[in-house]
Amino acid sequence: MRNNYLLALLSAFLLWLAWPPIPYSSVLLFIGFVPLLVAIEQVMRGNYKRKGSKVFGLAFFTGFVWNTASIYWVYNAMNAFLPALPSLFVALIPYTLGPLLMALAFRLYYQMRKRNSILLSFMGLISFWIAYEYLHQSWELSFPWMTLGNGFSNFHQLVQWYSVTGVYGGTLWIWLVNVVVFLWYWQRREQVEVYSNKILLSVTSALVLIPSVGSIIAYSQYEEHINPSEVVTVQPNIDPFGKWGPITPEEQMRVLMDLxxxxxxxxxxxxxxxxxxxxxxxxxxxxxFREYPQYRAVIDFLEPYHNGNVLSGIESYQFYDDQRTFTARPVGNLFKDHFNAAVLIDGSSKLQFYHKSKLVPGAELMPFGSKLAFMKPLFQHFGGTTGGYGSQEEPSVFYSASGIGAAPVICYESIWGNYVAEYVAKGAQFIAVITNDGWWGDTSGKDQHLLYAKLRAIENRRWVVRSANTGISAFINQRGDIVQRSSWWVPTALSQEINLNEELTFYTKNKDLIVYLALLTGLISIGLMMVRNKKITNDSPND
Structure with a gap:
């Protein structure tokens, strides 16, 4: 088994090396799983006991090493909100939970191989993998940071067709190439030819070249419709760990307005x-809010800009007469709900609020909180968000007085392609990502977060404007090019004329169709797994 674990480690290394922010390395994703598939094949065909457990262990080992190496910075982020021991506990969720689900997909693949041909089994593996990725963006322990399709954010010229498929198209692409390369390599090594090696090489070339060349052509020929709007993004560079210590809320407002x-x-x-x-x-x-000095200061600031709007993050709360949400906490005779929110302020008295929906498990959300209400006293030392922030179920678009629609996407939410597409489907003409990546320090987390925003631009053909407190602020055009960006830990403001867009892409209108196809083929695969074939094929392993 030692050699098999070395192969699993090689897969983890290739996948880590392929992952952002290393530029143009994403092509390694096409072979990243091949060593792991070889190790698993050797287990299935070898003289081992408890093969299923060994397959699970190999897959988990690859996933754990790859994930931990790629998102090591999660601990920094959690430690900003929680004490050391709870931080480590929460950080273990993305370090281990994702790999456990990955390993389960391979375990189900092994079950299929015992009863079905290798091609049908690979159909099951790809379906189970996409189902895992979809689950990991849908439940209360969600963390879709490591969705395979995100890996092309460092080489976005190859995936302009995300405007049709979204990131799951990238996941499917990566797996199809890995499977064909594995079949070619295994046959060459074992000196067998169940499938023609020439055909396998031709299929590999077609799978890699056709989407890549088509994308590069689309990238080079794409032209934005001219519909200009002048936008400013601000990076105040205020240390999140010292907030409201050396700097007051009023001083922060002055920094924002001066920049x-x-x-x-x-x-x-x-x-x-x-x-x-x-x-x-x-x-x-x-x-x-209109009675606060911060509101008055913004109104005065906007006076010279006749069509000006401030779209900003805001720490806010509401009072209710009853506990209408799980996150509302009793305050006297009322209930108080805290929000990580966004607000749009213009020269009129109109205010528009949006409450962050995709909350960070552990830091902003107690996962499965309604079922774990008994644990609330244990989390009271976390501060004002015991039980989690309040949220809203659907995105809402901010509209200026002139009719421009902006998507207020708060930090973590920018990883969800389908959620951001809902803003655009509702009328957003550009995407504003407001974030505070300073919690992570000068790690690759801030770079990955910036690069993932390029995929949202491609999926919806919308400009993305990033305003990061101590991260990287940037303007990204509709092709996914970073047109302007700030440096890390530098207070600055950037101005850019962007092009608004009202046309909807296929992805914006239809979202993640590949997921639904994968769920269907996954159900078929489970059915095949449960029905033993009368004749076991010669490429199926035996226990």
Whole structure:
């Protein structure tokens, strides 16, 4: 088994090397799983006991090493919110839970191989893998950071067709190439030819070249419809660990406005400020926001900009007469709900709020909180978000007085392609990602977060404007090119004329159709797994 684990380690190394932010390395994803598939094949054909457990262990080992090496920075992020021991516990969720689900997909693949041909079994493996990725973006322990299709964010010229398939198209592409390369390599090594090696090489070439060449042509020929809007994004660079210590909420507002004014033009229509940029000690009451000095300061700031709007992160709360949400906590005779939110402020008295929906498990959300309510006293030392922040179920679009629709995407939400597409389907003409990547420190996390935003631009053919407190602020065009970006740990503001877009892509209108196809083929695979064939094929392993 030692050699098999070395092969599994080789897969983990290739997958890590292929993962952002290493530029143009994503082509290694096409062979990343081949060593692991070889190791698993050797187990299935070898003289081992408990083969299923060994297959599971190999797959988990690859997934754990690959995930931990790629997202080591998660511990930094959790440690910003939680004490050391709970931080380590929460960080183990993405380090281990994803790999466990990956390993389960391989375990089910092994079960299929005992009863079905290798091609049918690979259909099952790909279906189970995509089902795992979909589950990991859908439940309360969601963390879709490591969805395979995200791996092409460092080489976006190859995946312009994400405007049709989304990132799951990338996942399917990677797996199809890995399977064909594995079949070719295994046959060459074993000196057999169940399938023609020439055909396998031809299929591999076609699978890699046709989508790549087609994408590069689409990239080179893509032209944006001219519909300009002047936008400013601000990076105040305020240390999140020292917030409200050396700097007050009023001082933060002055920093934001001063940076904005340095690059603003009279025709600037949107000022994008980062996550929790507007706040107060204890938060801001949404019903009474107009009475706060922060609101008055923004209104005064906007006076020279006749079509100006400030789209900003805000720490807010609401009071209810009853506990209408699980996250609302009793305060006297009322119930108080805290939000990590966004607000749109213009020259009128109109206010638009959006409450972050995709909350970070552990830091902003107690997973399965309604079922784990008894644990709330254990989490009270976490601060003002005991039981989690409040949220809203669906995205909402902010509209300026001139009718421009903006998608207020808060931090973690920008990883969900289908969720961001809902904003666009509802009328968003550009995407504003407001975030605070400073919790992670100067790690690859901030770079990965920036690069993933390129995929949202391609999927929806919308400009993405990123405003990061201490991360990387940027403008990304409809092809996924980073047109402007800030440096790490530098207070700055950037101004850019972007093009608004109203056309909807196939992906925006139809979302993740590949997932539904995979779920269907996954159900078929489970059915095949449960029905023993009368004749076991010669490429099926025996226990």
């Amino acid at each position: 904005s004014q340095k690059v603003a033009k009279l025709n600037t229509e949107f000022f994008i400020w980062p996550e929790t940029a507007i706040s107060n000690y204890g938060g801001i009451n949404e019903e009474e």
